[in-house]
Amino acid sequence: MHLAPRVLRRAVAGATVALLATAVGCAPQPEEKAAPTASGSRANTCAKGGLATETPGKLTIATDEPAYEPWFKDDKPTNGEGFESAVAYAVAGQLGYGKNAVVWQSVPFNKAFAPGEKTFDFDINQVSISDERKKAVDFSSGYYDVRQAVVALKGSKAAGVTGVAGLRGLKLGAQVGTTSLDTIDDVVKPTRQAAVYAKNDQAKSALKNGQVDAIVVDLPTAFYITAAEVTDAEIVGQFENRGGAPEQFGLVLDKGSALTGCVSGAVDALRKDGTLARIEQRWLSDAVDAPVLK
């Protein structure tokens, strides 16, 4: 097999030129210089309403769809109702962006952390802060101390459990990518592999159908599930904090984002003046007490 050499040479040359042209054409602008992120030290540069946001003059906030209660109300992040929606608007206000300057964006959980150009300024989606995750994204300071809880159907064998040891032999379920699942694996260490669901909705169905004995979710979600969604379920108890430091939700920003310091500063200020506590009191007030699993 051989091709006419002239044709071949032309083809090779043409392909090479095309590829090189693509390479040059694709060569994107170098990434913007990430400001030195020594959080806090840059607080003085956080000009009210004048941050280097995606869309100048607007603050773009992302969350997943659907947005669940009690974090959001009626799947509408824009209404300022529900804990995280309220927190988002409070942070925006603290940064100098009024209600009209906030733009919401629907971004799936997994896509929010992919490397590459971010389309939002920060993401608020009940994301727990961890050192491992900090390698991939920036977090603001924590805006909510979260605890994990066990939910089971009333009268089931799981409902009578009083300690972690009692959960060991049960079939447990949780949503993938959550600290609830980590809690099962690291704290309970069950004898049977936990069922892992893409969404809490499926975990709830499985609980109703008896495919799992109990599910693990964060405490506010547990209260919402037992109050409104699966009314014949109850909260068995909550887990103690692991390793001293409380688990916290944080706002997610692009790795090396210029805004991290300012957003963290805003969250800290809201915690200090009691705004966070007020918002929590209003939207998550019933999520305060559940027996602790020893």
Place this chain on the structure above:
Amino acid sequence: MTLTKDESGREGADDPGDMTGSGATGDAYVPSRRRLERERYRRTRARRATAIAALSTLVTAVVLYLVVIGAPGWPRTRETFFNGQYAREAFPKVLEGLWLNVRLLLVCGAAVLVLGMLIAIARTLRGPVFFPLRALAAAYTDFFRGLPLIINLMIVVLGVPALRLQGVTVDPVLLGGTALTLTYSAYVAEVFRAGIESVHPSQRAAARSLGLSNRQALRHVVLPQAVRRQVPPLLNDLVSLQKDTGLVSIGGAIDAVRAADIIVGRSLNYTPYIVAGLVFVALTIPMTRFTDWVTARMDRQRAQGGTT
């Protein structure tokens, strides 16, 4: 290249050197100068073509490499998608999950082939008495080929247990396997039917004229010819099934992709997905080679006039 003697056509006239042998060796084949010339020329052309192909491949590879490595986001992409530490962590867990995929593939694959064949035969039955059976089979394939698999799985895995029927399993793997079998047997039935209908009617007519019953004609004449033609599309469906077995994770079961998912969710590093993807590809390749070999063997048997 080999030459048979009569192909090499002795061109003694312009070949003074090759008549030196006596009568005994006169029959020994000596290629003519012109032939040697021709072969040499062909060899140089082949070498040259290979060299050009190698060079152009190298150039393409280098350009692609430079484009990827030179991208401003490459260091972070590498860190996120090609991280050795996470690959090592994910590999055993992904393999553990893959065992579920493989088991589902074997069991569902067998069930799908049997069920698909039955449906295809039901659709190709002749005679007015079989009309309801034909209509049912057609309705089945229409419905399950059209129904998105993910919705089928949702209904079966999450809906069936909600009925709380006595004696019906709530195991998500069994239910998921059932849903997969329903959808894929509809696909495979159509492949079988196309194969059966692609056998020329004269084959059936000839078989019937030899005194074979309808059933015997189908079993000994039509199906053997049909199945051989169906191997490539069937393999397509099997490979597709192999990847879709992962969808049973809807019910909470942990397959290879879900195992990767768990690590990704915890660490926000995407390397486990790459690992799971490569593992699936590695599983598909031997399957493809095996079926190629089976097909080739069938063809050889046929070429030798072996029985089918």
